[in-house]
Amino acid sequence: xxxxxxxxxxxxxxxxxxxxxxxxxxxxxxxxxxxxxxxxxxxxxxxxxxxxxxxxxxxxxxxxxxxxxxxxxxxxxxxxxxxxxxxxxxxxxxxxxxxxxxxxxxxxxxxxxxxxxxxxxxxxxxxxxxxxxxxxxxxxxxxxxxxxxxxxxxxxxxxxxxxxxxxxxxxxxxxxxxxxxxxxxxxxxxxxxxxxxxxxxxxxxxxxxxxxxxxxxxxxxxxxxxxxxxxxxxxxxxxxxxxxxxxxxxxxxxxxxxxxxxxxxxxxxxxxxxxxxxxxxxxxxxxxxxxxxxxxxxxxxxxxxxxxxxxxxxxxxxxxxxxxxxxxxxxxxxxx
Amino acid sequence: xxxxxxxxxxxxxxxxxxxxxxxxxxxxxxxxxxxxxxxxxxxxxxxxxxxxxxxxxxxxxxxxxxxxxxxxxxxxxxxxxxxxxxxxxxxxxxxxxxxxxxxxxxxxxxxxxxxxxxxxxxxxxxxxxxxxxxxxxxxxxxxxxxxxxxxxxxxxxxxxxxxxxxxxxxxxxxxxxxxxxxxxxxxxxxxxxxxxxxxxxxxxxxxxxxxxxxxxxxxxxxxxxxxxxxxxxxxxxxxxxxxxxxxxxxxxxxxxxxxxxx
Numbered sequence: 265x266x267x268x269x270x271x272x273x274x275x276x277x278x279x280x281x282x283x284x285x286x287x288x289x290x291x292x293x294x295x296x297x298x299x300x301x302x303x304x305x306x307x308x309x310x311x312x313x314x315x316x317x318x319x320x321x322x323x324x325x326x327x328x329x330x331x332x333x334x335x336x337x338x339x340x341x342x343x344x345x346x347x348x349x350x351x352x353x354x355x356x357x358x359x360x361x362x363x364x365x366x367x368x369x370x371x372x373x374x375x376x377x378x379x380x381x382x383x384x385x386x387x388x389x390x391x392x393x394x395x396x397x398x399x400x401x402x403x404x405x406x407x408x409x410x411x412x413x414x415x416x417x418x419x420x421x422x423x424x425x426x427x428x429x430x431x432x433x434x435x436x437x438x439x440x441x442x443x444x445x446x447x448x449x450x451x452x453x454x455x456x457x458x459x460x461x462x463x464x465x466x467x468x469x470x471x472x473x474x475x476x477x478x479x480x481x482x483x484x485x486x487x488x489x490x491x492x493x494x495x496x497x498x499x500x501x502x503x504x505x506x507x508x509x510x511x512x513x514x515x516x517x518x519x520x521x522x523x524x525x526x527x528x529x530x531x532x533x534x535x536x537x538x539x540x541x542x543x544x545x546x547x548x549x550x551x552x553x554x555x556x557x558x559x560x561x562x563x564x565x566x567x568x569x570x571x572x573x574x575x576x577x578x579x580x581x582x583x584x585x586x587x588x589x590x591x592x593x594x595x596x597x598x599x600x
Numbered sequence: 601x602x603x604x605x606x607x608x609x610x611x612x613x614x615x616x617x618x619x620x621x622x623x624x625x626x627x628x629x630x631x632x633x634x635x636x637x638x639x640x641x642x643x644x645x646x647x648x649x650x651x652x653x654x655x656x657x658x659x660x661x662x663x664x665x666x667x668x669x670x671x672x673x674x675x676x677x678x679x680x681x682x683x684x685x686x687x688x689x690x691x692x693x694x695x696x697x698x699x700x701x702x703x704x705x706x707x708x709x710x711x712x713x714x715x716x717x718x719x720x721x722x723x724x725x726x727x728x729x730x731x732x733x734x735x736x737x738x739x740x741x742x743x744x745x746x747x748x749x750x751x752x753x754x755x756x757x758x759x760x761x762x763x764x765x766x767x768x769x770x771x772x773x774x775x776x777x778x779x780x781x782x783x784x785x786x787x788x789x790x791x792x793x794x795x796x797x798x799x800x801x802x803x804x805x806x807x808x809x810x811x812x813x814x815x816x817x818x819x820x821x822x823x824x825x826x827x828x829x830x831x832x833x834x835x836x837x838x839x840x841x842x843x844x845x846x847x848x849x850x851x852x853x854x855x856x857x858x859x860x861x862x
Binding site: 342363372376 | 694702705
């Protein structure tokens, strides 16, 4: 399904069919990516594969190596080892071919704060050789789309973080990149600006763009990403869809509430592996929270004619995944 | 587009960016103002005595204005180069540099844009300083061809010193360092023939003053503006400028191309 979306999306975005390279290879592929700063090993051989037209989230605590990964994939810094292809091109051998296909919005504002919003966008258009007329048209379109009319004629230094972030992303989009790297795109934004940013990401993906984002917000990864990799101490410690990751962590259960202790007693006998709480009159039945297991549970309750007061499904959220996968490194990181 | 065409197009774009910065936050009054103040100080405070020491026919202040102006012009060029080190160091601290590096942009164009903008600004400052010099009595006694040659030499010197300044801006870890590192460039006209003839100096200093690059450049300017045979000294001046430009360019390019994370 994702494959279909990619091809169709690329056609609408760029106006020409996807090249052979993008059809046959993943948007981003890295094998055995390693990098150290001096003696400190930051990335210890990581493998990544991102399908075109999907959102891939690299999740990890501070200092895990997320920004280093983005910097290497976006040709900003070289890797010490590893085979890396972005948009079908090797980042070490054909950096300019990679650069022509990608857009990068880094963790720190990459706008020219001495220029106005419009001048920033036109600067990008000029550097991409879009031509004077097309550059201005594109700048006007992006100012409109990102609600930046206010920043059009004024230097940016005075504007809010949310607005600078939006302009930053608008500058990334001037060249219609097929693959976009977003390094902590919502760090430091208020909840409303964060939601605006999420919607922008969704719109981009709907247009066929591949998004590689890093975040330390689990909610963000959960809401946006098709696949998530958890990076910790320079290694990928888990990778999968949000649902797959949640299944990695035990703790999902169905909670049954009862009106009187007798019913609780009967239910306890029906579900041998459940945990009972006499004070709250509840029973916790281990479950993956899926529809079929829920149906099976209801069927069993029916058969035994047990009268249940209330029922709720508790699935582990990504916080549980994150903490259980990365917790052992937190103390190390704190002492560094 | 060929690689050269891309380099030229991107350099023009970067030049426009830097010119915009300069127009929005003008420093030209400082860049021209400091040499003007120095010139007034030397002419009106020291000029009477220094001019008498030159041993010319007219003697005194009027003679010293003529002697000093070429040196002050090169001092203006050196002082203006400092601004580039600061501007480059400031850019390197900002996220925008990472953006440029991850775009399919000619890499040297970022540096060229800074250099070209500064050479243009320097020539403007030079024009202002010459204007003040004329007001206080300086008269170029040669013809337009020599004046154009003098302007060309000043532009070449500006190109050379600005490339060095770009490298100094790149090698600096902070903007403060970047503003101090080019300082010796501004002192070199003093340790040359910029303010007094070198033969009035003690031997070791005189030796240094005669061989250092600023002296042949100043002497050539002096002859182009006031008359006299330019001769082989002109070639030496141009050779120094070309050599310094090349070294500054290669050093800056190397610094810019190094891994920004190390």
